[in-house]
Amino acid sequence: MTNNILKDLGDNLILRRSSPADADALADFNSRVHSDDGWEQPENHLEDWTRDLLTKPHPTFSPDDFTIVEDTQTGKIVSTSNLISQTWSYAGVEFGVGRPELVGTHPDYRNRGLIREQFEVLHQWSAERGEKVQVITGIPWYYRLFGYEMTVDLDGGRSGSPHLAPKLKDDEEEPFKVRPADESDLEFIAETYEHGLVRQLLGVSRDAAMWKYELNGRSMGSTSHYELSVIENADGESVGFLVHPPAIWGSALRVIAYELRPGMSWLAVTPSVLRYLKATGEEIAAKDDKQKFNAYRFVFGRWHPVYDAARHYLLEKQPPYAWYIRVADIPDFLQHISPVLEERLADSIAVGYTGELKLNFYRDGVKLDFEKGKIKAVEPWKPVDRSYSAAFPDKTFLHLLFGHRTFEELEYAYTDCFTRSNAPDARPLLEILFPPEYSHPWGIA
Numbered sequence: 001m002t003n004n005i006l007k008d009l010g011d012n013l014i015l016r017r018s019s020p021a022d023a024d025a026l027a028d029f030n031s032r033v034h035s036d037d038g039w040e041q042p043e044n045h046l047e048d049w050t051r052d053l054l055t056k057p058h059p060t061f062s063p064d065d066f067t068i069v070e071d072t073q074t075g076k077i078v079s080t081s082n083l084i085s086q087t088w089s090y091a092g093v094e095f096g097v098g099r100p101e102l103v104g105t106h107p108d109y110r111n112r113g114l115i116r117e118q119f120e121v122l123h124q125w126s127a128e129r130g131e132k133v134q135v136i137t138g139i140p141w142y143y144r145l146f147g148y149e150m151t152v153d154l155d156g157g158r159s160g161s162p163h164l165a166p167k168l169k170d171d172e173e174e175p176f177k178v179r180p181a182d183e184s185d186l187e188f189i190a191e192t193y194e195h196g197l198v199r200q201l202l203g204v205s206r207d208a209a210m211w212k213y214e215l216n217g218r219s220m221g222s223t224s225h226y227e228l229s230v231i232e233n234a235d236g237e238s239v240g241f242l243v244h245p246p247a248i249w250g251s252a253l254r255v256i257a258y259e260l261r262p263g264m265s266w267l268a269v270t271p272s273v274l275r276y277l278k279a280t281g282e283e284i285a286a287k288d289d290k291q292k293f294n295a296y297r298f299v300f301g302r303w304h305p306v307y308d309a310a311r312h313y314l315l316e317k318q319p320p321y322a323w324y325i326r327v328a329d330i331p332d333f334l335q336h337i338s339p340v341l342e343e344r345l346a347d348s349i350a351v352g353y354t355g356e357l358k359l360n361f362y363r364d365g366v367k368l369d370f371e372k373g374k375i376k377a378v379e380p381w382k383p384v385d386r387s388y389s390a391a392f393p394d395k396t397f398l399h400l401l402f403g404h405r406t407f408e409e410l411e412y413a414y415t416d417c418f419t420r421s422n423a424p425d426a427r428p429l430l431e432i433l434f435p436p437e438y439s440h441p442w443g444i445a
Contacts, residue, residue, distance in 0.1 A: 004064065006121055012073045015117055018066035023054040026066065029077045033104035045223040049445070050102060052219050053082065059209040060085045060444060067118040079105035079114040083122045085129055086444040087205040089197070091340040094205060098126030098134045099443055119146045123328070132333050134326040135443065148324035149395035151404040152202060153301030153440045156320025159252055160313040161295060162278040166271040176272035178242055181228040186211045189228065189241045196259040201403045201437035204444060220246060224445040226256060231269060239264045242273060252297040253281040257442060258306055266309035274313055301440035323441065325398055331366045335378040341433050345373050348432040357429055360388035361397060389426035390419045400430065403437030
């Protein structure tokens with residue numbers, strides 16, 4: 001264990017890395033510290049998720065990727081977090097992402113800065129791995145303390161009542177059937193998934209190893225375990241896939257992925273999918289009296305083809321929450337995605353633009369130099385005078401960068417977000433370079 005110690009925090013507390021030997025204690029801790037019903041009523045699905053990460057091979061996570069704060073007097077875990085590495089893409093340009101998760105501290109040890117100590121380590125690990133962005137799902141406001149901004153849709157969607165599901169006619173056979181996927185289906189699922197990513201600005205990359213892990217690498221009871229299914233036509237040809245948990249959450253059967261291969265009609269396939277979800281939800285509820293099935297819910301954020309295809313059946317709207325996103329080096333990230341920015345410029349009224357764009361973040365900033373439509377340089381820039389083009393308070397620029405809000409929306413919400421009158425090109429350039437675009441990433445957990 002000595003080799004795993006990262007820091008002596010004083011007061012009989014040490015910060016260390018995890019190992020498989022921590023599986024039972026850490027699983028129990030996470031199931032209790034994250035329980036909505038209090039410490040004495042653990043959440044078993046979180047216990048299974050934690051134990052899986054420590055004891056089962058994961059394509060992007062190692063058993064020592066948890067940080068643990070231990071009380072040396074009692075030998076007990078009192079705070080923890082982890083870092084799940086993954087690859088995302090921005091309009092097709094891939095970049096490394098570090099995802100802290102399972103962040104929690106025992107109630108008796110809170111307000112001692114233990115999470116801050118761990119996040120400093122997690123951010124260092126992420127930087128050492130070459131990850132340009134960090135993301136996390138979590139409680140409102142809190143992670144702003146560590147440089148994150150709540151931007152990009154998380155959850156939210158459309159739901160419908162099972163009794164409204166479309167019915168087959170008496171002499172009609174089901175035109176599309178949904179069956180459990182096996183390893184022979186993973187290549188098709190991967191290709192169909194990649195096709196669906198073109199609708200989004202931000203996508204999460206999954207290689208063959210990750211798809212295999214999604215299929216059969218997690219424990220059935222884990223909060224991160226999902227059922228992968230294939231949709232087939234009457235001839236047995238695969239036309240799409242569906243992903244949902246094996247349990248009902250909050251009286252709804254949630255669908256977290258639904259994609260069709262190119263050329264397939266959402267209008268034609270979706271009624272069969274709704275009937276499948278109705279039957280599956282009723283079957284799950286029949287096995288457990290505690291589970292009430294009142295809705296099927298497509299959790300794809302603000303938009304998805306199924307919302308239009310099943311408009312008549314999905315009558316309830318759930319607004320999205322948000323991913324927390326951190327970009328420690330904005331100039332570096334902008335340089336990385338410069339091919340996307342140049343392409344947007346080339347397909348705009350500013351084609352061939354030459355000039356500069358200075359963005360003032362008040363404490364720091366960034367300068368982009370353009371020459372004949374190409375980005376010549378992206379550099380950190382310190383705002384020392386009024387020579388800037390546009391101003392963005394706090395982390396608001398991330399909303400524009402990731403297509404979550406338009407510049408006009410930010411300007412309306414923040415008085416100190418604006419373009420300067422002596423920079424007439426700034427507003428059209430910002431609207432061209434950073435248009436609003438849909439994203440609803442399915443992160444790796």
